[in-house]
Amino acid sequence: xxxPLFDPQIYDLIPAQVKVLDLGCGSGELLAHLSKKKSxxxxxxxxxxxxxxxxxxxxxxxxxxTIESALTRFSDNSFDIIILSQTLQEMRDPLWVIEQSLRVxxxxxxxxxxxxxxxxxxxxxxxxxPKTKHLPYSWHDTPNIRIITxxxxxxxxxxNGIQIERSFSYSNFNTSISASPSNxxxxxxxxxxxxxxxxx
Amino acid sequence: MMFIETQYFQGxxxxxxxxxxSGETLGPxxxxxxxxxxxxxxxxxxxxxxxxxxxxxxxxxxxxENPDQLGWWDxxxxxxxxxxxxRFFVICINTIGGCSxxxxxxxxxxxxxQPYRLTFPVITIFDMVRSQKALIDHFGIQQLYAVVGGSxxxxxxxxxxIQYPELVTRCIPIASTYSLPPQAMAFDAVGRHAxxxxxxxxxxxxxxxxxxxMKGLSIARMIGHITYLSDESLKAKFGxxxxxxxxxxxxxxxxxQIESYLKYQGDKFVSRFDANSYxxxxxxxSYFDLEKSYGSLENAFQNCRSRFLLIAISSDWIYPPEQSRxxxxxxxxxxxxxxxxxxxxxxxHDAFLIHNEVLIGTINGFLES
Numbered sequence: 001x002x003x004p005l006f007d008p009q010i011y012d013l014i015p016a017q018v019k020v021l022d023l024g025c026g027s028g029e030l031l032a033h034l035s036k037k038k039s040x041x042x043x044x045x046x047x048x049x050x051x052x053x054x055x056x057x058x059x060x061x062x063x064x065x066t067i068e069s070a071l072t073r074f075s076d077n078s079f080d081i082i083i084l085s086q087t088l089q090e091m092r093d094p095l096w097v098i099e100q101s102l103r104v105x106x107x108x109x110x111x112x113x114x115x116x117x118x119x120x121x122x123x124x125x126x127x128x129x130p131k132t133k134h135l136p137y138s139w140h141d142t143p144n145i146r147i148i149t150x151x152x153x154x155x156x157x158x159x160n161g162i163q164i165e166r167s168f169s170y171s172n173f174n175t176s177i178s179a180s181p182s183n184x185x186x187x188x189x190x191x192x193x194x195x196x197x198x199x200x
Numbered sequence: 201m202m203f204i205e206t207q208y209f210q211g212x213x214x215x216x217x218x219x220x221x222s223g224e225t226l227g228p229x230x231x232x233x234x235x236x237x238x239x240x241x242x243x244x245x246x247x248x249x250x251x252x253x254x255x256x257x258x259x260x261x262x263x264x265e266n267p268d269q270l271g272w273w274d275x276x277x278x279x280x281x282x283x284x285x286x287r288f289f290v291i292c293i294n295t296i297g298g299c300s301x302x303x304x305x306x307x308x309x310x311x312x313x314q315p316y317r318l319t320f321p322v323i324t325i326f327d328m329v330r331s332q333k334a335l336i337d338h339f340g341i342q343q344l345y346a347v348v349g350g351s352x353x354x355x356x357x358x359x360x361x362i363q364y365p366e367l368v369t370r371c372i373p374i375a376s377t378y379s380l381p382p383q384a385m386a387f388d389a390v391g392r393h394a395x396x397x398x399x400x401x402x403x404x405x406x407x408x409x410x411x412x413x414m415k416g417l418s419i420a421r422m423i424g425h426i427t428y429l430s431d432e433s434l435k436a437k438f439g440x441x442x443x444x445x446x447x448x449x450x451x452x453x454x455x456x457q458i459e460s461y462l463k464y465q466g467d468k469f470v471s472r473f474d475a476n477s478y479x480x481x482x483x484x485x486s487y488f489d490l491e492k493s494y495g496s497l498e499n500a501f502q503n504c505r506s507r508f509l510l511i512a513i514s515s516d517w518i519y520p521p522e523q524s525r526x527x528x529x530x531x532x533x534x535x536x537x538x539x540x541x542x543x544x545x546x547x548x549h550d551a552f553l554i555h556n557e558v559l560i561g562t563i564n565g566f567l568e569s
Contacts, residue, residue, distance in 0.1 A: 019535065043532055049544065049558050056509065056539050057565035063528060063540045073529050 004111060004170040004190060005030055005085050009177045013166065013192065014038050014109075018080035021105060023067045023097070024087035027051050028060035035060075043079075045070045067091065071100040079105040086188075088112045089144040095156060102162065102195045111190040114169075116149035116183045134187055150183040153191070161196030203264040204234050204271075206257055206301055211334045218331055221487075224321040228310065231335050232257050232294040232301025236277060237285035239339060246289045246341045247567075248332065249273065250349030250356035252553075253424070253481050254473065256300035259292035260285075275555040282560040283567065288345060295356075296331045297323045297481050299474035305404070306474045317476055318404035325352070325488045329359045336367070346370035346567060347506075350552040351519060352481070355488050358527070361506040362494070371506040372563060374552045375513050377523035378497055379489035384518050387427050388482040391420030395475050404476050417475040418466030425465045427518040430548030434458060497530040504531075508538040509566040511559065516549040539566065 005011065014020075016038045022031050025044025028051070034040045044055055044062045055062035063070060067087065082105035084097065089112050091097045101108040113134050114120075123130035129139040137144065150169070157164055168190040169181030181189040209231045212218045217227030234257045239246060249259055251272065260271035260278050276282045277290055294302040297320070305320035312319075336344065347368050349357040354376020361371040380388075398416025400406050406414065438457040442448075445455065454460050494500035510528050512521035521542050531538040541562045545551040552559060 041535055049541070052539070052541050053558070053561050053565050056541070056562055057569055059507075059537075059569040061532075061537055061539060063532070063538075064542045065525075065540070073525070075533070078533065 003030060003085060004168075004177065004188065005083070005109070006033055007170075007177050010109075010168065010190060011037055014040065014081060017041065019043075019078075020081045020083060021045065021074075021079045022083040022085065023070070023101070024085065024090070025051070025055065025060070025062065027054035028058050028062065030083065030085060031055075031060050032058055040081075067097060068093075071097065071104060074104040076103055077106060080107065081105055082108045084108060084110045084112075086111055086113070089146045089148050091146065094146055094148070095160065098162060098193065099160070102193060106194070107165070108193040109190065110193060111188060112148045112153070113144075113188040114150050114181070114183065114186045115147045116151060117187050118184050121184075132187075150181045150186055150189050153189070157191075157193065163194040163196045164191055165194050166192040203267075204236060204258075204261050205264075206232050206234055208232055208301065209335050209338060211338070212331070218327065220321055220327045221324040222322050226296065226303070226321055226323070226327075226331075229296060229303045229331055229334075230301070230307070231296070231303075231331065233335060234259055234271075234292050236260060236290040237288050239289040239341070243339065243341045244343060244345065245287065246291060246336070246339065246344050247283055247346045247348060248336065248344055248360070249277065249283070249290060249292045250328075250332075250347065250353035250360075251292060251295065252349070252351035252353050253485070254421075254469065255353070256298065257292045257294040257302075258300075259290065272553065275553075276560060276563065282563040283348070284564075288567075291335070291339075293332050293335060295328045295352075295481070297328070297477060297484060299477040304474065305476035305480055320476070320480060322483055322487075323480060324484050325355045325359050326363070326493070328484070329356050329363055332356070332360075333364065342367070344368050346372060348372040348374070348563070349376070350374040351376060351549065352485055355485070358490065361504045361508070362490070362500050365503050365505040368504075368506040370509070370566065371504075372509045372511065372566065373524070373527075374511040374559075375516050375519050375524075375549055376510075377488075377519050378500075378527050379491055379523075380485050381518075381520070381523065384427070385486050387423055387518070388486055391423050392479050392482060394419035394423070395479060398475075401475055404479075406475065411474070412471050414470050414475050417473065417478060418463075418470045420475075420478055421469035421473075422462040422466045425462060428548055428550040430515040430517065430546060432515060432546040433548055436546070437461075497527065498534060501527075501530055501534055501536065504534075504536060507566075508536060509562070510538065510540045511552070511562065512540075512542050513547070513549060513551040514542055514544050515546050516551070518549050 020042040022044045031042040082101040120130040169186035212227035212229040217225035258271045260274040294300045347357045347360040354373030357373045395416040443460045490500045510524045512524040528540040
């Protein structure tokens with residue numbers, strides 16, 4: 001699947017030359033893309049050794065670590081932007097990860113699959129654990145240990161004083177971006193988050 | 201079969217002796233080194249590999265005098281290997297203070313025509329690097345494609361990147377540290393005590409015919425060797441197995457396989473290593489502390505222009521991954537180009553000396569990028 005963060009509508013919102021930390025950077029595609037398009041100074045965190053090697057080969061700055069361990073190591077506001085691209089649903093403590101991201105970075109860009117998407121609801125109604133193009137796993141082998149819906153995500157941001165600066169949804173049929181994500185029609189969503197109580 | 205000859209460089213003749221960190225001077229200095237591959241016309245393909253405590257200039261291949269013995273990093277350096285000698289000109293220099301051809305405590309002091317022994321000045325990692333720089337200059341190399349090293353060699357690689365920012369394009373410290381952790385200092389101190397309490401050592405003035413009888417050095421090596429391995433690797437390799445008998449002898453003979461292995465390692469080391477060199481080199485390790493030398497790690501790395509690849513070994517408890525990660529944290533804070541890779545291995549510190557596909561792939565990928 002193509003990463004919705006590759007959409008120019010999204011990365012155009014990232015200022016040039018900012019310092020970016022990509023949590024769960026995989027083989028470094030997104031960082032390579034952002035470096036090319038926006039001249040960012042990017043660092044990636046990943047645990048998988050094949051991913052680390054792929055990043056090293058591409059000259060991506062990469063740090064082999066768990067996301068949790070890496071986050072505890074950085075001091076406040078070390079980065080301009082923290083990216084959590086399709087990784088939040090794999091975290092044991094997603095709220096902590098978001099809060100730490102907003103501690104070490106000014107802005108967090110979070111994308112995740114919406115488990116309240118209508119196709120998923122339909123499959124659950126049929127009594128099966130849902131599988132979609134974006135969620136191809138079975139119940140026993142999925143890395144996605146947290147079920148996130150757009151409604152629940154927005155609620156937890158509100159409860160915890162996390163400011164939603166911008167939001168987008170992407171659909172099942174293409175990766176076109178539309179503002180104001182629908183909990184029913186959106187395959188997934190992208191949020192630009194800021195620390196609450198601050199408008200800098 | 202290709203044999204590489206050890207070569208010798210001489211420099212730092214008076215009055216241009218090397219000024220050491222201690223304030224003393226050393227010169228003239230002989231550096232024993234080996235090179236692999238050829239230097240290209242613009243001298244842009246040179247890689248310096250720095251060896252660890254017990255290493256030497258024999259990086260790869262076999263030597264004519266000892267054809268059974270492969271160089272200490274033969275798995276990584278050679279045609280088509282992680283450091284490809286078809287592409288790169290690879291240099292490995294025996295460190296000063298050592299005993300494999302470069303000036304060290306067993307060398308003759310030209311002033312007295314006697315071996316230096318303990319009159320050899322105490323040296324640091326910084327001094328080692330500055331002596332190596334003379335050979336790099338001698339080759340007319342303005343830019344090193346990479347400086348690579350494990351353990352003590354990694355310390356040298358770091359010091360190279362700090363001291364000569366414009367020279368070092370890539371820096372690869374493996375299983376290394378920014379300062380020797382107190383636990384490692386402790387083991388080295390015990391090793392030195394073993395040597396200095398050996399009757400044969402005679403305050404460093406031991407008779408050369410006794411040099412292969414140095415029990416103290418053997419013990420020091422045994423202690424060191426334990427720290428380079430891991431509990432898991434010892435379990436897998438030896439377990440509690442007895443060497444020869446089927447049951448305990450209820451005496452103090454060397455009974456267990458692990459005992460016998462350590463004794464073998466100790467004895468083998470004594471036959472090739474100088475006890476005084478061991479004192480000097482472990483002291484250089486103990487003095488290594490970039491925070492003290494430069495005020496802080498931020499200060500140390502601030503002007504570095506190298507691209508860094510730090511590699512740590514998951515089971516390394518003597519130079520634990522945390523030591524490398526702290527360097528990475530600082531480099532990220534300084535916006536430097538850095539990658540950090542933690543090799544999953546149960547072998548312990550010495551994993552970097554053994555063939556490891558991930559290590560090979562990562563080093564190779566970094567050199568290609």
